[in-house]
Amino acid sequence: MHDTSKKNRHKLAPFCAPLVAQIEKRVSIRVLVWAFPLVFFLHDFEEILTMERFVKRHEKRLPGPLSRIAMITTPQMIGAVALEFILITLAAYLATSKRQSWGLFHGALALFFLHVFTHIAQVVAFRGYSPGVVTAILLVLPYSWYVSRRLRREGFMSAEAWKDAQMISGVLALPGLVGVRQLAKEFIPNE
Numbered sequence: 001m002h003d004t005s006k007k008n009r010h011k012l013a014p015f016c017a018p019l020v021a022q023i024e025k026r027v028s029i030r031v032l033v034w035a036f037p038l039v040f041f042l043h044d045f046e047e048i049l050t051m052e053r054f055v056k057r058h059e060k061r062l063p064g065p066l067s068r069i070a071m072i073t074t075p076q077m078i079g080a081v082a083l084e085f086i087l088i089t090l091a092a093y094l095a096t097s098k099r100q101s102w103g104l105f106h107g108a109l110a111l112f113f114l115h116v117f118t119h120i121a122q123v124v125a126f127r128g129y130s131p132g133v134v135t136a137i138l139l140v141l142p143y144s145w146y147v148s149r150r151l152r153r154e155g156f157m158s159a160e161a162w163k164d165a166q167m168i169s170g171v172l173a174l175p176g177l178v179g180v181r182q183l184a185k186e187f188i189p190n191e
Helices: 014-026 029-061 064-070 074-096 103-126 133-153 159-187
Strands: none
Touching: 014 133, 029 074, 029 103, 029 133, 074 103, 074 159, 103 133, 103 159, 133 159
């Protein structure tokens, strides 16, 4: 059993304790859930603005199959992000509806959390900026970490459900990314 006292709750970041305490006091789970589409949009807006140029610059360094997946125009990227935004909004709706169906939200949040580390790996691999890394570190990581902890602490998600969501999301991430991008490429032709 874990200690949820104020003393131990913010052990990892004591300098954040007053801010986190205020958030917990004033921001409901419902608001946190509906913040997900907004945080997603802000993060993916950075990717939309930088992805096409980044991929063109690094195209020769990408292995064949990865190069085909990565090659995407800005309008196609917008289409892919729009599809993902719809899924995240649906996840938020289902979690906050009367039925409170949390599965899709848990999975989307886990994927959002895990994909921060792909951004960090890309920075290391390319030895420089990677599309989305700034907002991944400044927005996605703190949001997904905090919301996952808060959901567990308030009984909306068990530790086991969080681990399962991360595992399933980790397995489905690449096929999901390929599928969404291919769908966007089908409907939005190259310029």
